[in-house]
Structure formats: structure tokens, C-alpha cells
Amino acid sequence: MTRTAQQLFGAAAVASFKLNGQFLTIAEELAKPSGITVAWWQVLGAILHEPLPVAGIAREMGITRQSVQRIADVLAGKGFVEYRPNPAHRRAKLVAITEAGHDAVRAIDPQHAAMAERLVAQLGTAELTRVVDALTTLSAALEALEGDATAD
Template structure:
């Protein structure tokens, strides 16, 4: 079992790492004309198929209003389109357009050599342990948050 101090260290590292990742990805996104948040929506649609705005918001634990504004921007840019939702007249399903698919592919393609270069510096075991830790941490934080919300 880990100590609180060690976990604290990890928490701080996550906070340090995040803005660096954002900065590294930023030029790329700007160049292609999407923001990182928009990209996250595109990837959600790619991985999870067509979904409604509230469904995406729930899956990312953010407000539906925020996703709505991203979705509006993506629709205006022609990267997603709304298709009628048989299950709900007012809430259309968002689906990637072919341009949207191309944008995700372009982003991933541009990143993959960088990731490969960075990956060379790490052992597969450490990376696997990191993934375990972070996904566990996400789950634990979600559970706490749900508990807090109920009370």
C-alpha cells in the first residue's frame, strides 16, 4: 500500500505534466484549427460512435452546456453533423463527418512520431503501472465526487 506522501507527489506531477502536454499539443491543434477540448469530443465520437451532447458530457464528467458549445463550434467547422435521433426528437445524435474523421487522423498522425520518440525513454512496465495508477485514481475520484454530490 502506498503512502499519502507518495500519492501527493504523484498528484503534483500530474498537475505539472498536464500543462506541458497541453503546450506540446497546442501548436498542432492551432495549426489544424481545433482546440484540445474540441479534439476530445471528436475522439469520443470516434471511439464511442454517434452520441448526443448530454451523453458526451456525462462520459467526460463535464457540464452539458460546455459540450454543447464545443459541439456547435465543431458543427460550424463541418467536423461533425447532427443526424436525427430516433430516440429523442430534440436531441440529435452527433456524428463525425468525413472531414472530422480526417482531422482526428491528421492529429494522431502528427503526434505519433513524437510519442514514439518519447516512449523510447520509458520501460513498458513503468508505463503500464502508470496507466493502472492513473485510471484507478480517476475512478476513485469519480466515486468520491459521486458520493459528495449525493450528500
């Protein structure tokens, strides 16, 4: 049976909503022993390699600036991040991970690695690579469509 574009779009949306829920459930279990939430992990993950302004984290993670700001403020209060001056923008400070933030993320690594191995055992490396590539392509296409929609 050939599906219409609308049916395919709907099926992709439903599958991605379910997948998002599954990832969040797994991530909660992975993050729990380190004492951080999935939302905190998400923000810390966005700045693991370089400090970013709140808006940059929001773009990277696909969440709102307001949500990121609230989380960043909590993380700063707990010593997991710090605000630094941003040479590119006087008012938009950079959010930088601290050593305590790195420690919290590192505490997740053993469970994260074990779950990754279980998934690779289930799918195989080649299939998981194909899935990741397809999801990345779908995300880029939707991002391009968002840009088209705002240009109208």
C-alpha cells in the same frame, strides 16, 4: 518519511494539474497543423467511434455540457460534426463526426505517433503501461468518491 492521506491527496492533485498542463501544451502543438484546437480535438475524439449526446461527451471528457455544446456548435458550423436524431431521447440530439472531422483528426496522427514513440523511448512500454493503469485507477476512485459525495 511517511506522508499523511491529506499530503498524498494534495501531491496527487498537484501532479495531475501539472500533467494536465503538459498534455494540453503538447496537444496544442500536435493539433495546430490540422487547423483544430485541443478542445475541438477532445470533442472529436469522444465521438470517433460512435455518436454521443452532448451530455455523454461531457461525461466522457470530464468537461461541462455547456462547453461541449459551444464546441459542438462551432464544429457543426465548420462541417466537422453533424447533429442526428437520438432514438433514446427526442430533444438530446447525437453529435456525430463527419468525414471532414475524421480528416482533421487523421491529420494529427503522424505527429501524435511520433510523440508517443518519444514517450515510450523515454519511459519504456512497461512503465508507461503501469502509469496509464495507475492514472485509470485513480480516476475511477475519484469518480466513485464523486458518486458518494452526491449521494449524501
